[in-house]
Amino acid sequence: MRGTEKKIFRFGVFEADESSGELRKAGLRLRVQEQPFQVLMLLLERPGEVVTREEVREKLWPSDTFVDFDHSLNTVINKIREALGDSAANPRFIETMAKRGYRFLVPVESRNHRSDHSLGPLTASPPPPESSTGSKFHLTHLEELPVASHHYVRSLNILIQIMYLSFYVVALWRLPSAEDALDRMFGHPWATVVLILSAGVGIPVRLYLLSAFSFDIKDLSRKFLKLFPGILVLDELWALSPFLLTPHIGVGLALGITAALIYVPFAQRTLVLMRERSDAAPGRAE
Numbered sequence: 001m002r003g004t005e006k007k008i009f010r011f012g013v014f015e016a017d018e019s020s021g022e023l024r025k026a027g028l029r030l031r032v033q034e035q036p037f038q039v040l041m042l043l044l045e046r047p048g049e050v051v052t053r054e055e056v057r058e059k060l061w062p063s064d065t066f067v068d069f070d071h072s073l074n075t076v077i078n079k080i081r082e083a084l085g086d087s088a089a090n091p092r093f094i095e096t097m098a099k100r101g102y103r104f105l106v107p108v109e110s111r112n113h114r115s116d117h118s119l120g121p122l123t124a125s126p127p128p129p130e131s132s133t134g135s136k137f138h139l140t141h142l143e144e145l146p147v148a149s150h151h152y153v154r155s156l157n158i159l160i161q162i163m164y165l166s167f168y169v170v171a172l173w174r175l176p177s178a179e180d181a182l183d184r185m186f187g188h189p190w191a192t193v194v195l196i197l198s199a200g201v202g203i204p205v206r207l208y209l210l211s212a213f214s215f216d217i218k219d220l221s222r223k224f225l226k227l228f229p230g231i232l233v234l235d236e237l238w239a240l241s242p243f244l245l246t247p248h249i250g251v252g253l254a255l256g257i258t259a260a261l262i263y264v265p266f267a268q269r270t271l272v273l274m275r276e277r278s279d280a281a282p283g284r285a286e
Contacts, residue, residue, distance in 0.1 A: 005112060006018040006019035006112070007110045007111065007112055008110065008111055008112075009041075009044040009108050009109070009110045010108070010109040010110070011044070011047075011093070011104075011106050011107065011108045011109070012106060013025055013026045014084065015027075016037070016040060016041065016044055018041055021034065021037050023037065023040070023083060026276070030083050031083075032079070032080070032083050033079060035060055035076050036076050036077075036079040036080045036083070038059060038060060039056055039059070039060070039076050039077070039080060040080050042055065042056065042059060043094065043102060043103075043104040044104060044108050046104070047104045047105075047106065047107060047108040048103065048104065048105075049103065049104075050097050050100055050101045050102070050103050051101050051102050052100060052101040053073065053100070053101050054101075055101070056073060056076075056101070056102075057073075060072075060076070077094065077096075077102065080094060081093070081094060085218070085219060091105060092105065092106070092219075092222075093105055093106060146274070148274050150275065153271050153275045154213055154214075154216070154275065156271055157209075157213040157268065157271050157272070157275070158210060158213050158214060160264065160267075160268050160271075161206045161209050161210040161213065162210065164202060164206050164235070164238065165202075165203065165206045165207070165210070167199075167202075167238055167241055168199040168202050168203050168206070168238075171195060171199055171241065171244070172196070172199050175192075175195075175196075178192070178195060178244050179192045181243075181244045181245075181246075181247075182195065182244070185243065194237070198234060198237055198238065201234065202234055202238070205227070205230075205231065205234070209224070212224075220272070220275070221272050221273065221275065221276040224269075224272045225269070225272070228265075228269055231265055231268075232265050235261070235264060235265040235268075236262060236265065238261070239258050239261035239262045239264075240258060241258075241261075242254040242255075242257040242258050242261070243258065
């Protein structure tokens with residue numbers, strides 16, 4: 001391969017240590033057998049290029065070895081995809097090139113492995129960008145979060161969706177009162193239009209997230225972080241909703257509730273990352 005030189009490969013939240021033969025997700029070791037790991041190394045060495053089926057055969061099975069090659073290779077690739085949370089139908093990492101081979105789809109970073117460990121563990125270096133999830137909001141990184149109970153994290157996420165759904169439904173139900181409050185504050189009908197449009201967008205978004213968290217759909221973290229910029233704008237807008245109740249609760253309490261609601265979308269993002277962290281933990285925290 002390259003003599004005795006070994007490398008550590010990083011892609012998204014994953015790290016593959018060629019020296020130890022370990023695959024880690026957010027610093028947590030995943031169980032991967034030797035042959036799938038060897039094929040993963042071939043793919044990581046040449047991201048974006050096609051690794052042919054013959055190259056894999058030469059790597060895993062010498063010419064004098066008799067195996068059901070097609071079945072064995074499919075099994076190896078499926079084990080890699082299972083470890084990465086990938087799928088053949090909708091590939092994020094490994095794409096099948098019909099009758100040719102396989103291609104690794106995402107960018108890969110690598111560095112030499114120091115036998116004296118002078119660089120320390122890879123997770124001690126600056127955390128990687130969350131390129132696999134598409135997020136550009138570097139607020140809290142996956143590696144910084146604790147492993148929490150999966151059910152606890154899911155329950156909090158579900159409660160947040162129910163809270164926002166309640167905001168939208170009640171505001172639309174009491175629309176005449178909300179319209180009067182908005183007229184007093186802004187003196188222009190555009191505020192009511194914004195309320196109606198944002199609630200109309202927010203209701204399907206929250207129903208989707210509510211069902212997604214309830215049924216633990218696959219790859220939810222990446223999907224949520226793609227939606228996060230839009231959710232952030234929507235949630236910060238609705239953080240002002242307590243001021244609609246100032247005749248009943250007063251300006252001070254409305255200001256306090258608004259301050260708390262401003263933080264909620266960021267807390268939700270952290271909970272989504274904690275969900276991914278707990279899923280990656282051995283045995284998964286319950």
